[in-house]
Amino acid sequence: MNEQYYLPLAYLNAWEYCPRRFFLEYELGENADNEHIIMGRHLHRHVDDEGKNVEGDKVVYRHQWVWCDRLLVNGIIDAVEENDHQLVPVEFKKGRMANHKSDHFQLCGAALCLEERTGTNIPYGEIFYYANRRRERVEFTSALRQATEQAILAARSAIGGKMPPPIDHPQKCRDCSLQKICLPKEIKKLRLEV
Ligand code: SF4
Secondary structure, eight states: OOTTOOEEHHHHHHHHHOHHHHIIIIITOOOOOOHHHHHHHHHHGGGSSOEEEEETTEEEEEEEEEEETTTTEEEEEEEEEEETTEEEEEEEESSOTTSOTHHHHHHHHHHHHHHHHHOOOOOEEEEEETTTTEEEEEEOOHHHHHHHHHHHHHHHHHTTSOOOOOOSOHHHHHHOTTHHHHOHHHHHHHHHHO
């Protein structure tokens, strides 16, 4: 792999969700819509244009492109809020709070990029979940930072390797748009019969 290739943050989310999903998307270029993807795209339309607006003491920068030369990752943050010189990265997600911790890794990866770009410390970020209309505050603890950096390294080193087996997580598989391509139940059945 070209070491200078930057891993997109969205793939970091895919990696944490399921390494097989990461492989299907990243290595094989597979892509599929399901109701979750279509709804997410629809709800996301308000933050898909780059821009800036002022809300009281807060300035909101939408759709910000960031990267980290140290970790070789890049991507777009849905919004960065600035209040009293404190930057807060914000992601907008279709699902419910705490459904998938992979969102935390994506947000933390975005914060690491933003810290490198601005030279400031970013102690926390927020994820807005449309399904229950709640904002979850995610503290960028040293444990989360370390786990995020390890996930970036693991995802990058998995590139060019073998396709991972399906994960044992029926709820994730049920929500996964690649289920009909991945065929997790069929693969598991075949593996048991071999
Ligand atoms: S269907 Fe399940 S095993 Fe297959 S890619 Fe999706 S989450 Fe992973």
